[in-house]
Amino acid sequence: MVEQLNLLNQGQIISTALHTEMERSYLEYAMSVIVGRALPDVRDGLKPVHRRILYAMYELGLSPDRPFRKCARVVGDVLGKYHPHGDQAVYDAMVRLVQDFSSRYPLLAGHGNFGSVDNDPAAAMRYTETRLGAIAFETMLEEVNESTVDFSANFDNSQQEPVVLPAKLPILLLNGCSGIAVGMATNIPPHNLNEIVDGLIALIDQPDISDEKLMKLIPGPDFPTGGEIIDGKGIRDAYLTGKGIIPVRGVATIEELKPQKKRSRSKTAIIVTELPFQVNKAGWIEKVADLVNQGKINDIADIRDESDRTGIRVVIELKRDGNPQLILNQLYRQTALQSNFGVILLGLVNNKPCQLSLKEVLQEFLQFREETLTRQYNYELEDKQDKTNLLAGLIKALDNLDTVIDILRHAPDGTTAKTTLKSALEINEAQANSILAMPLRRLTGLERQKIEQEYDDLETRINQLKELLDDKKEFLKALKKELRSYKRKFGDNRRTKIITVTNTPPSAKTSSKKTKSQSPTLPLITSQELTDDAMVQISAKGKIYWQPQSAIASQPMIKQNTDLIIHQQRIKDKQEIIVILDSGKAYPLSVDDIPRHPTKQIIKRLISYSATKDNHQPINYITIHPENKHHSLVLLTTGGFIKRIAIDELDNIGNRGFTLIKLKPKDSLYSLFIAQQGQELVTATSGGRLLRHTINDENMSIMGKSAQGNMAVKLRLGEKIIGSTVVDKSENVLLISEMGYGKVVPVNNLRPLGTGKGGGLGSQSFRFKQKEDNLLTMLVPNDHKTVIVTTDSEQRFIVDVNKLFNNDGEKTMVKLANQEKITFALNWWGKS
Numbered sequence: 001m002v003e004q005l006n007l008l009n010q011g012q013i014i015s016t017a018l019h020t021e022m023e024r025s026y027l028e029y030a031m032s033v034i035v036g037r038a039l040p041d042v043r044d045g046l047k048p049v050h051r052r053i054l055y056a057m058y059e060l061g062l063s064p065d066r067p068f069r070k071c072a073r074v075v076g077d078v079l080g081k082y083h084p085h086g087d088q089a090v091y092d093a094m095v096r097l098v099q100d101f102s103s104r105y106p107l108l109a110g111h112g113n114f115g116s117v118d119n120d121p122a123a124a125m126r127y128t129e130t131r132l133g134a135i136a137f138e139t140m141l142e143e144v145n146e147s148t149v150d151f152s153a154n155f156d157n158s159q160q161e162p163v164v165l166p167a168k169l170p171i172l173l174l175n176g177c178s179g180i181a182v183g184m185a186t187n188i189p190p191h192n193l194n195e196i197v198d199g200l201i202a203l204i205d206q207p208d209i210s211d212e213k214l215m216k217l218i219p220g221p222d223f224p225t226g227g228e229i230i231d232g233k234g235i236r237d238a239y240l241t242g243k244g245i246i247p248v249r250g251v252a253t254i255e256e257l258k259p260q261k262k263r264s265r266s267k268t269a270i271i272v273t274e275l276p277f278q279v280n281k282a283g284w285i286e287k288v289a290d291l292v293n294q295g296k297i298n299d300i301a302d303i304r305d306e307s308d309r310t311g312i313r314v315v316i317e318l319k320r321d322g323n324p325q326l327i328l329n330q331l332y333r334q335t336a337l338q339s340n341f342g343v344i345l346l347g348l349v350n351n352k353p354c355q356l357s358l359k360e361v362l363q364e365f366l367q368f369r370e371e372t373l374t375r376q377y378n379y380e381l382e383d384k385q386d387k388t389n390l391l392a393g394l395i396k397a398l399d400n401l402d403t404v405i406d407i408l409r410h411a412p413d414g415t416t417a418k419t420t421l422k423s424a425l426e427i428n429e430a431q432a433n434s435i436l437a438m439p440l441r442r443l444t445g446l447e448r449q450k451i452e453q454e455y456d457d458l459e460t461r462i463n464q465l466k467e468l469l470d471d472k473k474e475f476l477k478a479l480k481k482e483l484r485s486y487k488r489k490f491g492d493n494r495r496t497k498i499i500t501v502t503n504t505p506p507s508a509k510t511s512s513k514k515t516k517s518q519s520p521t522l523p524l525i526t527s528q529e530l531t532d533d534a535m536v537q538i539s540a541k542g543k544i545y546w547q548p549q550s551a552i553a554s555q556p557m558i559k560q561n562t563d564l565i566i567h568q569q570r571i572k573d574k575q576e577i578i579v580i581l582d583s584g585k586a587y588p589l590s591v592d593d594i595p596r597h598p599t600k601q602i603i604k605r606l607i608s609y610s611a612t613k614d615n616h617q618p619i620n621y622i623t624i625h626p627e628n629k630h631h632s633l634v635l636l637t638t639g640g641f642i643k644r645i646a647i648d649e650l651d652n653i654g655n656r657g658f659t660l661i662k663l664k665p666k667d668s669l670y671s672l673f674i675a676q677q678g679q680e681l682v683t684a685t686s687g688g689r690l691l692r693h694t695i696n697d698e699n700m701s702i703m704g705k706s707a708q709g710n711m712a713v714k715l716r717l718g719e720k721i722i723g724s725t726v727v728d729k730s731e732n733v734l735l736i737s738e739m740g741y742g743k744v745v746p747v748n749n750l751r752p753l754g755t756g757k758g759g760g761l762g763s764q765s766f767r768f769k770q771k772e773d774n775l776l777t778m779l780v781p782n783d784h785k786t787v788i789v790t791t792d793s794e795q796r797f798i799v800d801v802n803k804l805f806n807n808d809g810e811k812t813m814v815k816l817a818n819q820e821k822i823t824f825a826l827n828w829w830g831k832s
Helices: 001-014 017-039 050-057 071-081 087-098 134-141 193-205 211-217 231-239 281-293 324-334 358-397 401-410 414-425 431-435 445-470 473-488 549-553
Strands: 108-111 129-132 149-151 161-162 177-180 185-188 243-249 249-259 267-274 300-305 314-319 338-344 346-349 352-357 536-540 543-548 565-570 576-581 585-590 618-622 632-637 640-645 669-675 680-685 689-694 719-729 732-737 741-748 776-778 786-791 797-800 822-827
Touching: 050 071, 050 087, 050 129, 050 134, 071 087, 071 129, 087 108, 129 134, 129 414, 129 549, 134 473, 193 211, 193 358, 193 473, 211 231, 211 358, 231 243, 231 338, 231 358, 243 401, 249 324, 267 324, 281 300, 281 314, 324 338, 324 565, 346 473, 358 401, 358 414, 358 431, 358 445, 358 473, 401 414, 414 431, 445 473, 576 669, 618 669, 632 680, 632 719, 669 719, 680 732, 680 776, 732 822
Parallel strands: 719 776
Antiparallel strands: 108 129, 149 161, 177 185, 185 338, 243 338, 249 267, 267 314, 300 314, 346 352, 536 543, 536 565, 576 585, 576 618, 632 640, 632 669, 680 689, 680 719, 732 741, 732 776, 786 797, 786 822
16 A cells, blocks of 8 residues: 555646636536537537437338337437437437427327327337338438448447438428527527528528528528417517527417307307417416416406317306406416517537527538538449449440450459450459459340440439539539428428517407408498597508507508508597497497507407407497487398397497397398488499488388398399498499499489388499499599509509599499409599
8 A cells, every 4th residue: 555655656646726627527517418418410400319319210210111110119229329328318309309299390200199288298118109200311311321421439439320410401490499508508499491491592592691681581480389479579689699589479369159058148268279389288277277266367267178189279268247358468468378488599510509690500501511412422423433434344345245255264263354354355453343243144135225324324413413513503503402392392381470469469360361352351431531639540451550640641541562541530538449240249449459550450359259260350340429329220231131220239338249130141241330310221232233222210110139130132143232331312322343434323313212021123223334344342432532443463543533423324434454353442532
C-alpha cells in the first residue's frame, strides 16, 4: 500500500480545481443529452430513438406491403443493436409514431390499442403490432445506405447505424417535435404537407424570398386534432424569430337538441367537436365538471361524452335560461378549451443546438437534400458506369465470339485465358473477368439483344445523371418534381383553421370552400339614411360591424373584394337587432356584441342559432321601434305560404330564439317585413310572374305562432320565388333577368290577389327574349335609380335604370359576353 501511494505521488494524481471538473463533467453530460437524446436533427427531424426505431424496422423488412410484426420484437432489436436504454422508453416513442392524434403524418402503422386522446395508455408491446408507414418508407428509408448518408458504429462497435436518415421531406415541420434537454427545450408544431412543399418550391425558385411571401404559403401550424388558431401575431413571431406563443382553441358550436319525449321542450347545448393539440379530453371534461360543482361556471345542466371512432363530440347541455355565449366564453377562459402553444424552433445544426426561423429550417433541409441527392447521383453514376464497362466487354466478346472460344479452348488455365483475352480484345481486367463468368446461354441471339438494350438504357441514364450533376437548373427541377410527387401522394387538406377575433364568440362551422360566383343568400334590403352617429353594417358574406357615421360617409360602399354592404341601420345604446333565419326562428343580437370596424365578425358567430348542420341563413335584420308597435309582420316562405303575425310576438325573445312560423318539410322562410295596413306585398318568381297581395285584416288576417299560413303563390314546375317586397300602391318595382334585361313595373298595374287554398298565379309581367333566361331579382328603385350588378365572370357594373321608366317593354341593362350571366344585383346609393 505504501509503495502504491508513493507511485501515485510520483505524478499519477492530477490536481484539478473542483469547479473546473464540475463544469467539464456537466457540459459533457449536457451535450450528451442534447445531441444523443432530447433534441431533433434539423435535417431529418428525428431524435436518435426515433431514427433507430425506423432503421431497425427497415432492417427487419417491415415495409408497408409486408405483414405487421409484434412491437416487442421491434423493441428488442432496437435495444440490442442501437439504443441501450429502457424498453418502455423505446416503446413509448414507437407508440407516438403510430398515434394519428400525436403525429400529423404518422410514420408507423399499427394494429391494436395504441392509446387515445383521453390519455388512455397503449396496450403492452406483446399485444400490439406495427410496420413502417408509406410516408416513412418512401421519404426516409428507401435510399438509406452509406453512399447517401454517413454511418457510425453503434454503442458496442458491432454494427453500423446511420447518423441521419436521407429524408426527402422536412419531417421536423410536418410532424413537429417536443423535447426537454439540459438548459434548453424545443417545441415545434406540426404543419400541412401541401403548404410546406409549396414553401420549399418557392424557396428553390426564389432563394431570397421574403418572410411575408413565405408566410402566405405557410400561414401557420396544422395540428392533427384540428382546432382554431385565433391570432396570427404568435405565428409571425415564431416564424420570424423561432419563438412565439400561439393561442389555440377547440371548435364549439351551439345547437338545439331535439326533445326525446313528446311535449318536452328543446334544450340548448354547446357541442365541442375538436380540442386543442395535446389536450386530454377526459381530463378536460373532468375539469369542466369540477368548475360547475365549485360554482365557477353556472347554467350547465349536464355534460356527456358522445365521442366515437368517427371523432370527438362532447355535449354540454345548458339550463333553460343559460346564455350559451357567456358559458362558452367561460370555458375558453377557465379551461384548456383555449390554450397556448409555445413555439420554440430549436434543432441540431451540425450537432449544435440552434434556434431557427421558419425560413432557416427550410433552407437547412434544402441544403441537406441537395447534399444527399448529389451523393446519390454520384453513387448511381459510378454504378452505372461500372455496369456499362462490363456490358461493353461482353458485347466485344460476342462480336469476336470465335476468337474467344478459341482462346478458352487452348488456354491451360483461367489466368492464362484472362491475360490472352485482355491482349486479344483490348479489354481491362474487370471486363475479362465478366467474360469468363458469362454463362453459355448469353451467347444466344435473344440474350445478345438484351445486353445491347441494357447497354443503351444505361448510357441514357448516365447522360441524365451527368446533366443533373453538371446543370444546377436541371438538378433543382428534378428536386421540385420529386416534391410535387409527394404532395400529390401524401398531401391532404388543412385541419386547423386560422381566424382573427377580438372577443370570444362561439365558433360556427362555416364552409371554407369558395365558388367563383356565389350569389349571397342574404336579402337585398334598402339602405337607410346616414344620419345617426353610429351605423351597423352587414355585408353580403354575413359580416357585421359598426362604425361612426363620419367613417361611412368617407368610404365607398364597393369594397375591393367581392363583398358588398347590403344592409345598414342606426343603432342606439342597449338596442337589439332581431336576426331572422330561414328556419323561421328569430334571435336577438345585442349591440354590445357587435365589433367595431375594421374587425369583422361573421354574424353567425354572434347569435345562438339552431341546426348548424343544416346551414340556416339569416334572411332579415329588424329593430322594433316604439313608432311601429302598431304594425305587423308579414312572412313569405319559399313554398309560397304567406303569414301575418302581431309584432308584439317579438317582445322579450330569449337566447334560445323564437319560432315565428311552422314550416312544412323542405320549406323555408324566404322573407319577413314590418308592414302597415294597406301596403302591398309584391312577390316575383323566376318565370317572370308578379303577385300582389294587399296587407289588411280582411285579406291577410293575424295568425298565431303555431300556424303555417295560407298558400298565396302557386309555383310552376322548376319555378322559384326570387324576390319579395312591401311597397305602397304608388311605387314601382324593378325586374332584372339573368341575361341583363330589365323592366320597371308600376305596382298599380298589378291585379290584387287573395290568399287561400290553391294560391294565386298572378300576372306575367316579364317576357323573356331568350328561352334560357330567367328572372334574377326584384328591387324597389331608390332615389338615385342606380343598380350595381355582378356577373358570373366576376365583372361588376353600376347601371343607370332611368331609361327603363315610362317604357312598357324589356330593355337591355347590361351587355354581357356569350354565356355570361348576372348573379347578383343590389341598389346602389353612390353616384353612377
